[in-house]
Amino acid sequence: MSVWDDLPGQSAVIEQLRSAAEAERPTHAWLFTGPPGSGRSNAARAFAAALQCEQDRPEDRGCGTCHACHTVLAGTHGDVTNVATEKVTISIAEVRELITRAQDRPSSGRWRVIIVEDADRMAERTTNVLLKAIEEPPPRTIWILCAPSPADVMVTIRSRCRPVSLRIPPAEDVAELLVRRDGATPEAAGYAARVSQSHIGVARRLAHDEEARERRSRVVSLPLNLHSVSEAVVAAGRLHDLANDDAKSSSERRNAAEREQLLTALGAPETGKLPASMRSQVKQLEEDQKRRAKRAVTDALDRAMIDLTTFFRDVLTLQMGTSSELINEQIRAELEQYASNTTAESTLKRLDAIGETRQRLATTNAAPLLALESMAVSLL
Numbered sequence: 001m002s003v004w005d006d007l008p009g010q011s012a013v014i015e016q017l018r019s020a021a022e023a024e025r026p027t028h029a030w031l032f033t034g035p036p037g038s039g040r041s042n043a044a045r046a047f048a049a050a051l052q053c054e055q056d057r058p059e060d061r062g063c064g065t066c067h068a069c070h071t072v073l074a075g076t077h078g079d080v081t082n083v084a085t086e087k088v089t090i091s092i093a094e095v096r097e098l099i100t101r102a103q104d105r106p107s108s109g110r111w112r113v114i115i116v117e118d119a120d121r122m123a124e125r126t127t128n129v130l131l132k133a134i135e136e137p138p139p140r141t142i143w144i145l146c147a148p149s150p151a152d153v154m155v156t157i158r159s160r161c162r163p164v165s166l167r168i169p170p171a172e173d174v175a176e177l178l179v180r181r182d183g184a185t186p187e188a189a190g191y192a193a194r195v196s197q198s199h200i201g202v203a204r205r206l207a208h209d210e211e212a213r214e215r216r217s218r219v220v221s222l223p224l225n226l227h228s229v230s231e232a233v234v235a236a237g238r239l240h241d242l243a244n245d246d247a248k249s250s251s252e253r254r255n256a257a258e259r260e261q262l263l264t265a266l267g268a269p270e271t272g273k274l275p276a277s278m279r280s281q282v283k284q285l286e287e288d289q290k291r292r293a294k295r296a297v298t299d300a301l302d303r304a305m306i307d308l309t310t311f312f313r314d315v316l317t318l319q320m321g322t323s324s325e326l327i328n329e330q331i332r333a334e335l336e337q338y339a340s341n342t343t344a345e346s347t348l349k350r351l352d353a354i355g356e357t358r359q360r361l362a363t364t365n366a367a368p369l370l371a372l373e374s375m376a377v378s379l380l
């Protein structure tokens with residue numbers, strides 16, 4: 001095994017990172033880009049592990065078995081800082097704190113590595129503060145920034161980073177990972193990889209969570225029952241509820257797992273009351289979890305709209321006769337009927353309406369339910 005095992009479909013990136021980790025002095029600033037779900041933060045962590053790996057021979061780095069590899073992948077290595085925004089933006093104060101940390105020499109590893117998972121979620125002023133740090137980092141510090149695409153970060157940052165671009169992995173590679181690593185059945189894995197359009201995180205959840213599968217099916221079949229404005233309003237409300245349920249269910253699962261991990265790490269007693277010293281750390285965790293709940297809802301709404309998009313993409317595929325493969329193969333008959341009752345032109349308009357609503361919800365403070373209602377009406 002190695003740290004590169006769980007990066008499906010990214011052999012070119014793995015080659016690039018492997019040889020960088022072997023170098024005596026790797027580039028000190030990196031920009032990892034790739035669409036959501038392609039595994040860019042996993043790739044960043046794998047690279048950090050390879051940089052810290054304890055193997056003697058440089059070509060063996062990223063072994064996946066030494067203490068450094070283990071702790072980096074688990075997120076507990078003292079010299080690797082991982083910043084993942086659960087909020088809408090990364091604040092200037094957070095970036096200043098990172099920069100201070102970047103000045104420290106590594107304590108046990110070869111490098112101090114700072115991973116910023118959402119480098120695109122920064123205001124321009126914040127980016128400028130970061131820029132100075134990236135231009136003149138201390139000799140043993142390596143920055144790894146991640147963003148969906150190079151265009152999502154300012155050109156001044158981009159030009160100072162070495163690019164690593166992940167591609168959308170083929171669905172069969174994602175399915176293979178779900179079977180091998182997570183023990184999914186080949187059928188569930190194949191379905192999940194296809195309908196998630198190779199989004200690894202979403203696919204994993206769909207492969208294992210029947211309720212998530214059920215919610216997705218309900219989202220995708222919403223357009224089948226749209227005939228009047230009042231039905232559109234009902235459908236928007238349903239979409240809103242499904243996304244909220246989805247966010248709640250995924251947060252609950254994650255929150256419980258995090259709490260358990262923290263208690264194990266603290267060495268908490270299995271039963272009885274927690275000692276006061278531990279209670280404050282648990283409370284801190286609970287506050288972090290509350291703070292990211294809003295982001296979870298926004299993400300779930302966006303995901304629901306992506307799922308809705310797959311309905312119309314399939315309809316368009318049928319109308320254009322371009323390919324025989326549908327994303328939502330399981331409702332082919334319904335899709336064929338819908339496609340025969342509408343035109344490709346109207347399908348394109350509907351796809352635009354969903355795209356615009358996604359954009360609106362991502363970039364403005366529009367009230368989600370109202371935005372969904374006006375979207376649903378334009379799907380009539």
Ligand SMILES: [Zn+2]
Pocket residue numbers: 053054055061062063064065066067068069070
């Ligand atoms: Zn190792």
